[in-house]
Amino acid sequence: xxxxxxxxxxxxxxxxxxxxxxxxxxxxxxxxxxxxxxxxxxxxxxxxxxxxxxxxxxxxxxxxxxxxxxxxxxxxxxxx
Amino acid sequence: xxxxxxxxxxxxxxxxxxxxxxxxxxxxxxxxxxxxxxxxxxxxxxxxxxxxxxxxxxxxxxxxxxxxxxxxxxxxxxxxxxxxxxxxxxxxxxxxxxxxxxxxxxxxxxxxxxxxxxxxxxxxxxxxxxxxxxxxxxxxxxxxxxxxxxxxxxxxxxxxxxxxxxxxxxxxxxxxxxxxxxxxxxxxxxxxxxxxxxxxxxxxxxxxxxxxxxxxxxxxxxxxxxxxxxxxxxxxxxxxxxxxxxxxxxxxxxxxxxxxxxxxxxxxxxxxxxxxxxxxxxxxxxxxxxxxxxxxxxxxxxxxxxxxxxxxxxxxxxxxxxxxxxxxxxxxxxxxxxxxxxxxxxxxxxxxxxxxxxxxxxxxxxxxxxxxxxxxxxxxxxxxxxxxxxxxxxxxxxxxxxxxxxxxxxxxxxxxxxxxxxxxxxxxxxxxxxxxxxxxxxxxxxxxxxxxxxxxxxxxxxxxxxxxxxxxxxxxxxxxxxxxxxxxxxxxxxxxxxxxxxxxxxxxxxxxxxxxxxxxxxxxxxxxxxxxxxxxxxxxxxxxxxxxxxxxxxxxx
Numbered sequence: 001x002x003x004x005x006x007x008x009x010x011x012x013x014x015x016x017x018x019x020x021x022x023x024x025x026x027x028x029x030x031x032x033x034x035x036x037x038x039x040x041x042x043x044x045x046x047x048x049x050x051x052x053x054x055x056x057x058x059x060x061x062x063x064x065x066x067x068x069x070x071x072x073x074x075x076x077x078x079x080x
Numbered sequence: 081x082x083x084x085x086x087x088x089x090x091x092x093x094x095x096x097x098x099x100x101x102x103x104x105x106x107x108x109x110x111x112x113x114x115x116x117x118x119x120x121x122x123x124x125x126x127x128x129x130x131x132x133x134x135x136x137x138x139x140x141x142x143x144x145x146x147x148x149x150x151x152x153x154x155x156x157x158x159x160x161x162x163x164x165x166x167x168x169x170x171x172x173x174x175x176x177x178x179x180x181x182x183x184x185x186x187x188x189x190x191x192x193x194x195x196x197x198x199x200x201x202x203x204x205x206x207x208x209x210x211x212x213x214x215x216x217x218x219x220x221x222x223x224x225x226x227x228x229x230x231x232x233x234x235x236x237x238x239x240x241x242x243x244x245x246x247x248x249x250x251x252x253x254x255x256x257x258x259x260x261x262x263x264x265x266x267x268x269x270x271x272x273x274x275x276x277x278x279x280x281x282x283x284x285x286x287x288x289x290x291x292x293x294x295x296x297x298x299x300x301x302x303x304x305x306x307x308x309x310x311x312x313x314x315x316x317x318x319x320x321x322x323x324x325x326x327x328x329x330x331x332x333x334x335x336x337x338x339x340x341x342x343x344x345x346x347x348x349x350x351x352x353x354x355x356x357x358x359x360x361x362x363x364x365x366x367x368x369x370x371x372x373x374x375x376x377x378x379x380x381x382x383x384x385x386x387x388x389x390x391x392x393x394x395x396x397x398x399x400x401x402x403x404x405x406x407x408x409x410x411x412x413x414x415x416x417x418x419x420x421x422x423x424x425x426x427x428x429x430x431x432x433x434x435x436x437x438x439x440x441x442x443x444x445x446x447x448x449x450x451x452x453x454x455x456x457x458x459x460x461x462x463x464x465x466x467x468x469x470x471x472x473x474x475x476x477x478x479x480x481x482x483x484x485x486x487x488x489x490x491x492x493x494x495x496x497x498x499x500x501x502x503x504x505x506x507x508x509x510x511x512x513x514x515x516x517x518x519x520x521x522x523x524x525x526x527x528x529x530x531x532x533x534x535x536x537x538x539x540x541x542x543x544x545x546x547x548x549x550x551x552x553x554x555x556x557x558x559x560x561x562x563x564x565x566x567x568x569x570x571x572x573x574x575x576x577x578x579x580x581x582x583x584x585x586x587x588x589x590x591x592x593x594x595x596x597x598x599x600x601x602x603x604x605x606x607x608x609x610x611x612x613x614x615x616x617x618x619x620x621x622x623x624x625x626x627x628x629x630x631x632x633x634x635x636x637x
Contacts, residue, residue: 008624008625019204029193029349030353033346043334048337049337050186053337053338056186060196060391061391063387064388067204068384
């Protein structure tokens with residue numbers, strides 16, 4: 001197996017890793033509608049922000065973060 | 081008394097909205113025409129003049145099919161990201177999600193996350209590979225390794241189903257929305273929308289459509305930012321204070337801060353999530369935008385910038401949704417004598433603009449909504465025209481060697497016919513419940529386009545026969561289950577109980593389509609199947625590196 005073939009496999013694995021991680025996080029949002037996620041309905045301290053709302057905002061930010069990391073890794077791979 | 085009426089209105093709407101607002105495409109039910117809104121009309125005319133000027137400039141450059149379909153591949157990643165956001169952030173997102181939050185608080189956010197979740201998947205899996213393999217449409221990508229004619233016909237058919245259904249939902253929603261916002265008659269509204277879109281697309285092609293979408297995205301993001309800023313300014317920029325005010329205004333109190341006001345069933349949530357995410361990834365007018373950039377790096381950047389803009393939009397809608405509860409619910413001027421919100425729950429976003437910014441901001445947001453409809457309809461029309469003239473005429477009938485002038489002429493005729501059909505279908509469905517029509521594109525896209533695209537790019541054993549059988553099963557089961565579901569079986573046909581309990585069946589139809597595609601491909605021992613498998617090696621190389629595989633190397637990948 002030469003370098004390029006290995007690189008092709010590595011890139012495909014990376015794509016699936018990021019997609020899998022993203023989908024796990026994405027579908028974890030449905031916990032809000034189950035008994036296992038009931039703790040998310042609690043308010044954070046004295047504020048009116050609940051765990052559910054915090055999870056919504058955090059997921060959007062984490063998804064953008066994941067994309068940033070993916071882009072960075074892709075760029076590093078292309079440079080090398 | 082009026083407050084009591086308002087409470088009963090909101091509680092009643094909770095059950096209705098679970099079915100109707102979810103169909104992200106339309107203003108539902110009959111609407112009352114509002115007085116003519118001059119401020120909105122003046123602002124909209126400014127938008128029209130600016131975009132027609134751009135179209136005139138673009139029409140001088142649109143002399144070939146390539147420029148027509150993909151703007152000559154000269155749009156930058158940032159511009160394309162903004163255009164994708166403009167293509168995707170529909171009036172239904174802005175009005176529908178804010179309206180759903182107005183009724184059920186947190187539960188409305190499932191639509192926001194559902195729609196946003198698609199963009200990372202588009203970037204991780206498809207942006208680069210689709211850009212490297214296609215020319216004008218995603219069908220170019222699928223047909224590269226599979227048998228050209230049957231694959232193009234099946235995928236072009238599913239594209240046209242998606243585009244026409246999406247278009248009907250948009251046009252019915254547009255007619256009702258413009259009645260509400262501008263006080264114009266329904267039919268006139270459809271003719272204006274269709275006439276302008278014909279002008280943009282037929283003369284300016286993708287170049288004009290791109291700039292219409294970019295301008296619209298900037299206006300929409302500016303509008304929601306302004307409203308969110310003014311809302312938070314009223315409460316010393318305290319988001320917690322806004323939530324507190326909302327809980328004091330809403331009859332469900334603190335329950336709106338977490339799940340359960342509208343949706344109770346986690347399976348229903350999963351059906352929405354699956355349909356929204358995989359349906360969005362497979363939308364043909366979104367995938368088509370990936371071909372407007374010069375290279376694979378810009379394609380990835382397009383998806384990234386689209387994520388940034390759309391993510392920001394949905395976070396701003398979070399503020400608008402709770403702001404609408406906090407400031408609209410307690411304002412009697414937004415309710416009629418029967419205690420109903422004027423214009424229905426979808427008008428909550430416009431009412432909150434009035435509450436914080438007066439007539440000028442209301443006019444601005446109304447004009448933005450009109451511009452939003454134009455941008456989305458333009459993207460859809462272009463995608464439908466490309467399926468007819470490029471995928472069917474140029475690639476199937478002319479075997480990839482069409483007369484360029486004839487192809488361009490046919491594209492413009494297709495645009496005209498789609499525009500005419502949009503007006504006629506919009507009028508025909510004026511009094512119908514179109515929620516199910518808006519559901520079909522997402523479910524079909526998730527159950528047909530997404531599996532075909534994924535397997536053709538990532539699975540070497542995928543064959544033409546597997547693709548066709550899987551697509552037919554995905555398409556058929558999607559439509560059958562939607563008909564048996566609550567939106568058609570109960571709301572349209574008047575039966576007391578649905579035979580299938582969910583509005584969005586993609587949770588079931590997408591795995592079924594995948595299963596059939598994989599099983600039939602595995603069992604396929606035809607000569608064509610061997611060719612399909614052999615083609616994968618070269619395709620994979622070209623998809624990832626943008627160039628042909630060196631001889632003797634790709635075979636072992």
